[in-house]
Amino acid sequence: MSSLSLEITLGVLKIFSFVVPVLVSVALLVYLERKVLGAIQLRKGPNVVGPFGILQSFADVLKLLTKENLLPSSSNKFLFIFAPMLTLILSLIAWAVIPISSTYVISNLNIGILYLFAVSSFGVYGVIIAGWASNSKYPFLGALRSAAQMISYEVSIGFVIITVLICVGSLNLTDIVESQKNIWFAIPLFPMFIIFIISALAETNRLPFDLPEDEATLVAGFFTEYSSISFGLFFLAEYANMILMSSLTVILFLGGWYPPIDIFPLNVIPGIIWFVLKVFLILFVFLWVRATFPRYRYDQLMRLGWKIFLPLTLVWVVLTSAFLFYFEMLPK
Amino acid sequence: MFFVGSFFLFATFLITTCIFVIFSKNPVNSVLFLVLAFLNSTFLFILIGAEFVGIILAIVYIGAVAILFLFVVMMLDIKRTTLMSNIKRYVPVALLFAGIILTEIIYLTIYKSSKSNPSIITRSKNNTEQIGDVLYTKYFIDFQLSGIVLLLAMIGAIVLTHVYRPTIRRQNIDKQNSTTATERVKLVKVNTGQGIEND
Numbered sequence: 001m002s003s004l005s006l007e008i009t010l011g012v013l014k015i016f017s018f019v020v021p022v023l024v025s026v027a028l029l030v031y032l033e034r035k036v037l038g039a040i041q042l043r044k045g046p047n048v049v050g051p052f053g054i055l056q057s058f059a060d061v062l063k064l065l066t067k068e069n070l071l072p073s074s075s076n077k078f079l080f081i082f083a084p085m086l087t088l089i090l091s092l093i094a095w096a097v098i099p100i101s102s103t104y105v106i107s108n109l110n111i112g113i114l115y116l117f118a119v120s121s122f123g124v125y126g127v128i129i130a131g132w133a134s135n136s137k138y139p140f141l142g143a144l145r146s147a148a149q150m151i152s153y154e155v156s157i158g159f160v161i162i163t164v165l166i167c168v169g170s171l172n173l174t175d176i177v178e179s180q181k182n183i184w185f186a187i188p189l190f191p192m193f194i195i196f197i198i199s200a201l202a203e204t205n206r207l208p209f210d211l212p213e214d215e216a217t218l219v220a221g222f223f224t225e226y227s228s229i230s231f232g233l234f235f236l237a238e239y240a241n242m243i244l245m246s247s248l249t250v251i252l253f254l255g256g257w258y259p260p261i262d263i264f265p266l267n268v269i270p271g272i273i274w275f276v277l278k279v280f281l282i283l284f285v286f287l288w289v290r291a292t293f294p295r296y297r298y299d300q301l302m303r304l305g306w307k308i309f310l311p312l313t314l315v316w317v318v319l320t321s322a323f324l325f326y327f328e329m330l331p332k
Numbered sequence: 333m334f335f336v337g338s339f340f341l342f343a344t345f346l347i348t349t350c351i352f353v354i355f356s357k358n359p360v361n362s363v364l365f366l367v368l369a370f371l372n373s374t375f376l377f378i379l380i381g382a383e384f385v386g387i388i389l390a391i392v393y394i395g396a397v398a399i400l401f402l403f404v405v406m407m408l409d410i411k412r413t414t415l416m417s418n419i420k421r422y423v424p425v426a427l428l429f430a431g432i433i434l435t436e437i438i439y440l441t442i443y444k445s446s447k448s449n450p451s452i453i454t455r456s457k458n459n460t461e462q463i464g465d466v467l468y469t470k471y472f473i474d475f476q477l478s479g480i481v482l483l484l485a486m487i488g489a490i491v492l493t494h495v496y497r498p499t500i501r502r503q504n505i506d507k508q509n510s511t512t513a514t515e516r517v518k519l520v521k522v523n524t525g526q527g528i529e530n531d
Contacts, residue, residue: 079364110458114387121395125367128399132360132406140406147403151396171460303505 014106018095026239027057033287040291061232069228072134079133084226084233087126091240094119098247099174101257101271112173113161116248120157120203123241124150127205127212127222130234134225142221145298146205146212152305153202159313160196163189163320164252169331177256179331184255192316193253195309197285200245202305204238206286208293209301246282247275254278338379346372359405367398384460 031046031054038045046053071077097112099105109115124147131143165171167189168179186193202209213221223234250256255278257271296304324330349372352365370393377386467475520528 109383111383111387111460114384114391118387118390118395121391124395124399128402128406129364144403144407147399151399154395299503 011106015096018098018100018106019092022092022095022240022243023236025243026236027061028054029239029243029283030057030060030235032283033290036284036287037291040288064232064235065229067228069230070225072136072225074135075225076133076135079129080225081230083126083130083133084223084230084237086129087123087237088233088240090119090123090126091237091244094244097173098244098251099177099256100275102174102178104272105174108172108174111171113165113171113176116173117154117158117161120241120244121150121154123203126234126237130226131222134222136225138218138220138224139222142212142218142224145218146222149202149205149209149211149301149305152302153199153309156195156305156309156313157199157203159310159317160192160199161252163192163313163317166317166321166324167331173251177251177258180255181258181262184253184258184260186253186255189253189316189320192313193249195313196249196253197282198304199309200249201286201289202301204241204245206242207290208295210295211298211301242283242286243279246279246286249282250275250278254282335379339376342372342375342379346376359408360402363398363402363405366401367394370394370398382459384458384463 034056035045035053037043046056049055049059071080094116096106097109097115099108127146127150128143131139131141131146134140164176164185167185168176170176170179201207205212211221212218213223218224223231226234257275259266259269259274321330346369349365349369353362353369356362356365370389374386374390374394377383377389522528
């Protein structure tokens with residue numbers, strides 16, 4: 001085997017070593033969500049399929065796969081089928097730059113964080129194309145809501161990322177994690193950490209900000225017309241995006257693969273395990289929030305994004321850079 | 333070989349999508365082809381090693397501007413026929429701009445390309461750093477000026493679209509939160525057969 005084809009084979013294997021765990025953890029996350037919600041609401045949750053019901057999500061996927069895929073006759077056929085594919089592709093290609101440990105990453109890009117930001121901002125296309133191509137009232141309203149919502153919260157996410165970047169002095173995700181070896185950014189930048197988690201909820205259309213798929217007013221929002229596996233792809237993408245945003249939170253604020261304190265029993269545990277544990281912590285917060293808070297009204301959502309988060313993050317960017325400049329702590 | 337091959341691939345896609353932007357029957361399809369055109373120009377930037385500019389182009393134009401276009405175009409009820417009847421009015425202006433841009437391209441290809449090669453971007457520093465070095469020092473005035481232009485555009489848009497209607501009842505959240513029970517609720521002792529007087 002020549003060196004080029006060997007390299008390509010290794011690359012493909014590496015990509016699979018990211019994509020397969022992500023898809024499996026999506027299935028486990030759906031199971032976890034139903035279990036956690038069940039526990040919070042004093043129910044049992046799924047408990048029939050497999051031990052403790054752990055195979056429930058796989059059974060659900062099988063059910064979705066065997067259903068008939070309906071195409072509304074008045075829809076734009078190509079875009080209607082293309083939208084769920086695009087959504088899932090975008091939620092998976094973002095993993096190309098996520099560093100799981102100091103060495104384990106598919107592509108250690110210099111501008112990794114910008115790549116992630118760009119890919120996450122494309123995510124809205126899947127939703128808006130789905131809503132428009134369905135040629136139906138509720139999906140269209142859901143798509144419009146979601147476009148406005150995702151753009152609004154991207155602005156504050158951008159400023160939060162800029163604050164972190166000022167402290168790091170690099171756009172490389174590995175550098176961002178390594179600069180948190182001594183102290184995680186969640187501590188000095190605590191308000192930004194909270195804003196980032198809330199904006200991540202809005203960006204992934206999770207409760208309490210799930211207005212694009214608000215079942216009480218919009219049936220199921222942008223995927224009302226979808227059935228079978230094309231619905232399944234949206235579902236997969238939503239949960240893959242949740243895991244992605246949690247990993248991004250861990251990388252930006254919770255010190256990636258580093259243990260909380262660098263002392264003996266903690267620092268022998270491999271970095272990957274720390275990373276996964278932290279991602280689980282953030283995901284649990286996502287589920288906990290879902291079970292606790294009622295849904296926001298649309299104008300409240302917009303007010304929170306534009307009138308509270310935007311000024312706050314803007315001031316914090318100026319404040320952080322002024323602080324670092326005054327005390328001459330700006331990264332070289 | 334790889335460089336030249338990918339350049340022609342992306343350049344061909346870019347021109348094809350641009351043609352589709354103009355000739356699509358549906359305005360929404362036009363905007364989606366415009367997104368593809370932006371994406372291909374991002375690839376072209378990355379290909380010459382200007383990855384920062386490329387990704388920023390993607391974030392700003394695909395992630396924000398094109399979505400707003402799409403937003404507007406989807407909500408407008410545009411009839412193809414009315415569009416076509418007006419199209420002749422814009423021909424002189426379009427030709428003028430096309431002429432200017434064509435002259436620029438010809439000038440650049442004839443006079444500049446012989447002196448410098450496409451890989452002028454040095455590899456010693458990454459190009460985020462290179463932009464950062466000159467943006468706030470050498471091009472400080474230009475940077476501030478473009479900021480002012482954007483600010484003007486923003487204020488202009490607000491002035492043009494914002495209509496103050498005093499009859500609209502607005503929600504004042506601070507006022508709502510600051511009220512107490514004593515301001516809103518009153519305990520009244522009602523005598524039998526008399527009712528409450530309205531005040």
